[in-house]
Amino acid sequence: MNNLIFGTLICVLLFSFGCKMKNSSDSEVILGDGNIISQEVALTQFQDIELQNSCNVEIMSGPEYKASISDHSNLIQYIKFEVSGSKLIIRNEPETINLRNSKAKVMIFIPSTDLNSLSIMGSGNITLKTRINNISKIDISGSGNVTSEVASTTKNLVLSISGSGNIDLLSIQTQKANCNISGSGNINMATSDSLNIAISGSGNVFYKGEPTIVKTISGSGESVKL
Template sequence: MFKIRISVLLVIATLLAGCGGLASLTGSGNVVTQEEAITGFDRLDVSHGFQVAVRQGGTFSVIIRVNDDLVEDLTVVKQGSTLKIGLKPGLSYNLENATLEADVTMPELTGADLAGGSHLVGDVEIGDVVFNLSGGSHVTLSGSAGDLTVAANGGSHAKLADLLVVNASVDARGGSHATVNPSGTLDAVVKGGSHVRYLGSPTLGTIDTDGSSSFKQE
């Protein structure tokens, strides 16, 4: 009995220590703006539901708007040629009412990884570009690009009807949606209740769909 009581107390102590080690941050009502002096990137990696507006320009600019109680947990760093925007991992966040915004100016955009309900919007004139979307993330771009590659998972949306591209390759899974506008060749994998729409009259290459998904011309 004595050993059992000790074991129970140890379990309770461990649970309490674990709970005490988690930060539950929700975002205060006070929004602060800060500028990050980061240059030399051509890709974006965005997480934690950040809303990013991208602009093209001859110089680099990164302006972040977040609630003041999230500033210490903000992560804005460059890794290689990628600008990463998000919050520190390993913490507990309730971000439903938080402000998580970024204005990014960059000369060229070659791709973006969006996770955790993040959004990327903008008007661009770029070369080949690759987008990886997961966790209900969205990309909405207009303008023009070279060849486009999109991988969308977990209920994500690629709204690219107004982005004129040459060739497009789309892989949509897990209830994701994509709309593209290629003038050359279109390849698509559409599975798991996903939907791909395309504009114009591209040459259809390899099209792989399942019974719960759809692939249609708009």
């Protein structure tokens, strides 16, 4: 009898913690199986990127537009890449699915130095690992971060944070910049001519350069010259 009870208990536990389950909001939760694989996805030309999920994305230079993704073999199928108009959208499908312990790493290859805008709506991060010229807009409404690791230039740049993610663009030199923070994330940037700052949240703007500054601050954040 004891052996029967023990065996039944083991089965229940395995079922409860198996690869698929439901959480309290009835969205499907899928646990990674530990087998990390990689796939390549061909893409058409785009100028904007919208990251909706928790993938960590690196923007790289390459001979053609494509994505390379690595993750657990049973999770990778739920991560989708869609080019709509000029925008590349990276999302989960279905959107309500919860990819538990996902290790998703995405490399986006672009043959051009032109990229117009970046948007983060989830917890994933975007890192610029290639020269990007004339980027004009970055928006974060989630908790992910945008970081540039390569020196680049642009003329006009609009940076907006309504979430908790940070923007670190000290390697990108811009002539004119507009920074709007209504969330808790921080902005690090470099500008030469003019800088407009609007802060209604708790995030800060850290800047390099000698721009003419116009600022409106109603929150607890502040502007700090580096």
